[in-house]
Amino acid sequence: xxxxxxxxxxxxxxxxxxxxxxxxxxxxxxxxxxxxxxxxxxxxxxxxxxxxxxxxxxxxxxxxxxxxxxxxxxxxxxxxxxxxxxxxxxxxxxxxxxxxxxxxxxxxxxxxxxxxxxxxxxxxxxxxxxxxxxxxxxxxxxxxxxxxxxxxxxxxxxxxxxxxxxxxxxxxxxxxxxxxxxxxxxxxxxxxxxxxxxxxxxxxxxxxxxxxxxxxxxxxxxxxxxxxxxxxxxxxxxxxxxxxxxxxxxxxxxxxxxxxxxxxxxxxxxxxxxxxxxxxxxxxxxxxxxxxxxxxxxxxxxxxxxxxxxxxxxxxxxxxxxxxxxxxxxxxxxxxxxxxxxxxxxxxxxxxxxxxxxxxxxxxxxxxxxxxxxxxxxxxxxxxxxxxxxxxxxxxxxxxxxxxxxxxxxxxxxxxxxxxxxxxxxxxxxxxxxxxxxxxxxxxxxxxxxxxxxxxxxxxxxxxxxxxxxxxxxxxxxxxxxxxxxxxxxxxxxxxxxxxxxxxxxxxxxxxxxxxxxxxxxxxxxxxxxxxxxxxxxxxxxxxxxxxxxxxxxxxxxxxxxxxxxxxxxxxxxxxxxxxxxxxxxxxxxxxxxxxxxxxxxxxxxxxxxxxxxxxxxxxxxxxxxxxxxxxxxxxxxxxxxxxxxxxxxxxxxxxxxxxxxxxxxxxxxxxxxxxxxxxxxxxxxxxxxxxxxxxxxxxxxxxxxxxxxxxxxxxxxxxxxxxxx
Numbered sequence: 001x002x003x004x005x006x007x008x009x010x011x012x013x014x015x016x017x018x019x020x021x022x023x024x025x026x027x028x029x030x031x032x033x034x035x036x037x038x039x040x041x042x043x044x045x046x047x048x049x050x051x052x053x054x055x056x057x058x059x060x061x062x063x064x065x066x067x068x069x070x071x072x073x074x075x076x077x078x079x080x081x082x083x084x085x086x087x088x089x090x091x092x093x094x095x096x097x098x099x100x101x102x103x104x105x106x107x108x109x110x111x112x113x114x115x116x117x118x119x120x121x122x123x124x125x126x127x128x129x130x131x132x133x134x135x136x137x138x139x140x141x142x143x144x145x146x147x148x149x150x151x152x153x154x155x156x157x158x159x160x161x162x163x164x165x166x167x168x169x170x171x172x173x174x175x176x177x178x179x180x181x182x183x184x185x186x187x188x189x190x191x192x193x194x195x196x197x198x199x200x201x202x203x204x205x206x207x208x209x210x211x212x213x214x215x216x217x218x219x220x221x222x223x224x225x226x227x228x229x230x231x232x233x234x235x236x237x238x239x240x241x242x243x244x245x246x247x248x249x250x251x252x253x254x255x256x257x258x259x260x261x262x263x264x265x266x267x268x269x270x271x272x273x274x275x276x277x278x279x280x281x282x283x284x285x286x287x288x289x290x291x292x293x294x295x296x297x298x299x300x301x302x303x304x305x306x307x308x309x310x311x312x313x314x315x316x317x318x319x320x321x322x323x324x325x326x327x328x329x330x331x332x333x334x335x336x337x338x339x340x341x342x343x344x345x346x347x348x349x350x351x352x353x354x355x356x357x358x359x360x361x362x363x364x365x366x367x368x369x370x371x372x373x374x375x376x377x378x379x380x381x382x383x384x385x386x387x388x389x390x391x392x393x394x395x396x397x398x399x400x401x402x403x404x405x406x407x408x409x410x411x412x413x414x415x416x417x418x419x420x421x422x423x424x425x426x427x428x429x430x431x432x433x434x435x436x437x438x439x440x441x442x443x444x445x446x447x448x449x450x451x452x453x454x455x456x457x458x459x460x461x462x463x464x465x466x467x468x469x470x471x472x473x474x475x476x477x478x479x480x481x482x483x484x485x486x487x488x489x490x491x492x493x494x495x496x497x498x499x500x501x502x503x504x505x506x507x508x509x510x511x512x513x514x515x516x517x518x519x520x521x522x523x524x525x526x527x528x529x530x531x532x533x534x535x536x537x538x539x540x541x542x543x544x545x546x547x548x549x550x551x552x553x554x555x556x557x558x559x560x561x562x563x564x565x566x567x568x569x570x571x572x573x574x575x576x577x578x579x580x581x582x583x584x585x586x587x588x589x590x591x592x593x594x595x596x597x598x599x600x601x602x603x604x605x606x607x608x609x610x611x612x613x614x615x616x617x618x619x620x621x622x623x624x625x626x627x628x629x630x631x632x633x634x635x636x637x638x639x640x641x642x643x644x645x646x647x648x649x650x651x652x653x654x655x656x657x658x659x660x661x662x663x664x665x666x667x668x669x670x671x672x673x674x675x676x677x678x679x680x681x682x683x684x685x686x687x688x689x690x691x692x693x694x695x696x697x698x699x700x701x702x703x704x705x706x707x708x709x710x711x712x713x714x715x716x717x718x719x720x721x722x723x724x725x726x
Contacts, residue, residue, distance in 0.1 A: 028311045029301040032293040034392040049201065050305050056206035060197065060244070061189070067245035068104050074181040074238060075107075083107040084182040084240075085175045087167065088130075088137070089277070090122030094186035095129065095264050096253045097242045101184070102133055111174060111183075112139040113167040116146065117279035117330065119267035129263050138174065142166045146334045149279070153336045154484050157290045159283035168222075168239075169229060175237045187241045190302035190309075196241070198298070199474065204698070217464075217471040225453045225475055225491075249308045281321040282330045289339040290483075294318045335369070376433070376440040377542045379509075382625045386508050387439065393672065398477045398489070398505040401516070401651075402469070402666040403658035405527075409500040411454045414492045416531025417523060422446045422488075424522065427510050427541040427623040432482040443542060444485060451479070451486040455503075458496030465495070469503065469665040476505040477672065502658065503666060512627035513614035517651050519623055524656040538622030545624070576675030577701050579694035581710045583717040586685045589613040589644035592692070595716040596640055596681065597632075603707055610638035615646040640679045645669055647685040662686065669693065679704070690717070 022031025024044035029036060037045045050057060075083045086101060088094045088110040101108045112118075112126050123139075130137040142148060145166060152162025175183050187195070199218075200211050219239065223229045257264050287295040300317055303309035309317075321327060323338060331338050379387070390397050422428050423446060431444040455472055457465045476489040487507035494500060511519060522535050583592075589611055597607035612629035632638055648668055649660050669682040675695025682693040694710050704710060 024301075027301045027304045028315060030293060030297060033297050034293070036392075046301070047305060053201075053206055057193075057197070057201065059206070060208045060211065061247070062245045064100075064104065064245050067240070067242065068106065070240065071106060071182050071184075078179060078181045080179050080181055081107065082109050082136075082178065082180045084109075084184045085171060085178075085180045086110045086184045087171055087186065088112050088126060089118070089186070090125035090129075090267075091186075091277075092253055092257055092264075092266070093188060093243075095125060096248070096256055097184065097186045098129065098133070098135075099256060099260065100242070100246070102135075108135055109178070109180065110135050110137045111171045112137070113163070113170060114139050114141050115149075115163050115166065115277070115279070116141070117277055119278055121265055121267035122277075125264055125267075132263055140170045140174070142170070149334045150336055153283070153286055153334070155479075155481060157283075157287040158295050159279050160295070163277075172223070172229060172234060172237050176233045181236070181238060183237055183239045185239060185241050187243060188299065188303060188308070189243050189247075189306055190299035192241050192244055193302040193306070194299040213467055214471065217467040218475070221455065221468065221471045221475045224455055225472075225479070231456045250303070250313075278326075279330050281324075282327045285321045285323060285327055286331070286336070286339060288320055294320070375542070376435075376442050377546045379432075379439050379441060380545050380548055380625060382512070382628045383441075383509050384439075385628055386625065390508075390673075395480055395482055396477045396672045397508040398480050398487075399508060399511075399516075399668055399671060400473045400476070400666040401504045401506075401520075401668050402661040402663050403502045403504070403652075404661050405500045405502060406657050406659060409492065409502070409527075411452065411492050413527065413531050414490060414502065415450050415452050417526040418450050418452050418488075418490055419446070420526050420532060420535070421519070421522060422450075422486075424535050425519070425538060425541075425623045427515070427625075428486075428488050430487065430510060430541075431485050432509070441542070441545070451489045453489075453491040455491050455493045457493050460495075466663070466665050469493070469663060472503060473505065473666050476503070480505070480507055482507075482509070501661060508671060509625055511623055512625055513645065513651070514617055514627065515623040515625065518621070520651050520656070520658075521653050524653055524658060528655075528657045536621070541622060541624035576673075576680075576695045577698050578675075579696070579701065579704065579710050581692050581694070581714045583690040583692055583714045586647070586688070586690050587683075587717055589615070589642070589683070592644060592681075592683050592690075592713075592717065593642050595713050596642055598716060599709060599712045600639060602712070603709070605639060606637065608632040608638045608640070610641045611644070612641070613644045615644060638678070640681055642681045642683065643669065644683045645685075646683075670695070 022038070023029065024036075024038065024047060025042035026047045027044060029044050029046065031038070039045075039048065071083050083106045084101070086094065086098055086108055088098055089112060098108065098110065110126070110130055112123075114123070126137065126139070129135075145162075148162040148166055149159050152159055152165075155161070171183055175181075196215060197211065200206070200214060205211060205214075220231060220234055223234045224231070284295060287293075297318060300309070300314050304311050304314050328338055386397065387394050426443055429443050429445060430441050432439055432441050434440075453472075453476075455468060457468050460468065472491055472493075476491060479489055480487055487510050489505040491503040492500060493503060506516070506519070518538075525533055525535065587595075593609050593611045596609045600609070601607045610629050610631055612627065614627065616627055629641070645668070648662075652658060652660060669684055674680050674682075676697065679694065679696045679700065682695070684691050684693065692710065692713065694704065696704060
């Protein structure tokens with residue numbers, strides 16, 4: 001029997017199992033790294049992707065002459081007497097860059113951010129070298145940096161995120177104030193690959209002409225979503241990575257510094273992955289223990305793939321830091337408890353409110369501020385199904401919805417409405433924790449900053465606004481954390497004289513479509529009333545979840561990983577592709593599933609279709625995940641997953657102060673990874689017409705089209721509609 005939708009090859013690819021023994025035979029990346037997969041030869045999918053697309057990827061990088069030309073052109077255009085501001089830490093990478101900038105004849109000013117944990121040796125390097133070279137230099141600090149570090153560890157299990165935020169905000173303001181048009185960084189090529197380019201590469205985007213606008217939009221969103229820097233300030237300063245234009249290896253960097261060793265000294269108190277920062281070891285220890293993998297794993301292994309670092313040296317750099325007295329002291333100073341080895345702990349910070357529910361287990365956990373009893377509930381079967389499909393990336397499974405306000409709106413109204421929703425709906429306050437190999441959930445209360453951002457899209461044309469939205473959706477998804485929350489994110493999009501828009505992202509664990517209708521009904525009522533109005537009473541989600549959860553014997557079962565990725569998809573390493581067909585009048589989920597099964601049977605395949613009807617009204621009043629996908633009744637393996645959404649306009653009440661905006665940049669029907677490993681079909685009604693969106697790995701697109709599968713299904717549905725017409 002021919003299986004038209006099966007993978008092109010039969011060799012089984014393996015997903016990362018999380019075992020420390022599993023590692024790529026080429027670059028050495030650990031199987032613990034989320035989402036990594038290996039082929040039959042033990043080669044990771046990132047190595048395979050680079051082997052296939054290396055020429056396209058390398059086109060992003062340039063040479064030093066191009067770097068000098070760009071920097072000088074910008075300073076000449078702006079009439080600046082300083083060509084660039086170098087972010088200078090005193091470590092080896094940025095010290096090498098400083099020497100090279102001077103050798104190239106550029107006019108340089110240096111900027112150091114002292115986070116309170118910079119090595120004294122690194123700071124002496126800064127003072128000695130800038131003085132010797134006659135460089136104007138400034139060192140800046142952040143008055144509340146310890147609190148920034150605490151927040152960074154709570155949200156990201158890393159100190160680097162908070163440190164980079166402070167560094168980029170302060171240096172951008174400084175460069176703008178001095179009229180310096182370019183900031184130069186010392187990010188390594190491995191960091192550039194991981195932090196700048198990986199998002200695009202996962203989506204099959206390799207052209208620098210397409211990547212550059214996306215990076216600019218991403219930078220605007222980054223600053224708007226975490227600070228108060230005006231867009232015109234961000235746009236006035238360009239950030240350029242020196243190592244994008246220099247292919248020097250680690251050995252080459254060390255050789256140059258060795259020649260000038262009378263000025264530069266190697267710090268001896270900074271651990272393996274940094275040559276300037278002491279608290280880095282504390283961040284790596286927390287990340288490795290709580291996330292299960294080293295947070296320098298990806299950029300360091302890219303250095304190996306690019307030929308800048310030997311694998312053995314990479315293995316040495318990625319050694320696990322020890323919980324030394326110095327590391328413990330640093331964590332104690334910023335108020336973060338040392339996590340125990342081999343455990344995943346929920347985020348620090350005691351909840352502001354607790355709610356007692358029957359049949360809910362109470363577990364004591366340690367927080368940064370205190371020790372509190374939290375009432376834990378097992379996941380519902382529907383939630384467990386979501387985690388199983390999410391595989392190694394459970395944190396990013398957020399659905400996005402874009403609304404347009406019919407009346408003027410501002411951030412204050414968005415914040416008031418969001419706070420009221422959080423106070424009213426228990427499910428929006430949920431946090432998730434792993435214990436004994438499984439997941440539990442609890443009410444974390446309302447605490448911390450509200451998850452409301454403001455995005456400035458005023459004066460942008462349609463393509464530019466679309467790019468901003470695309471970057472914003474990705475940014476909001478990245479802010480979602482199962483353990484630290486919040487799992488709801490909103491962004492008010494200011495469009496100048498045009499109507500404001502509201503972008504919502506909610507994690508799939510919280511809300512099926514029935515819950516979205518409740519959420520949007522209540523948001524509409526609050527928005528129309530200025531942010532405060534009585535809402536209909538709702539049932540406790542945790543109380544109901546405890547009643548339907550598995551028994552005590554298996555309540556901590558770990559959901560299995562998502563479907564194994566095919567070798568063809570791993571080799572291509574691209575985002576899924578879409579095939580869109582119109583199918584005439586609306587049809588029920590049952591009828592569409594029957595048409596899918598019939599076409600598969602006609603082609604000689606097993607008629608296996610898994611169905612998730614998002615329009616179902618199961619579950620109690622309120623917000624919470626109850627809808628389960630139904631496996632094929634025949635018991636055959638599911639070749640296709642059909643998700644039925646119906647008319648999305650029905651999500652809003654008829655008197656809503658919002659209108660739904662259809663935008664591919666914020667497509668409600670698409671979760672990250674939709675169609676990545678199997679064929680997923682989404683059924684959506686738009687203006688009275690049923691549209692089927694087929695998502696599949698690129699390698700299967702040709703086979704679907706060759707067998708005319710989407711068209712066959714559309715014809716069958718259209719014929720059924722015509723025969724039923726009077």
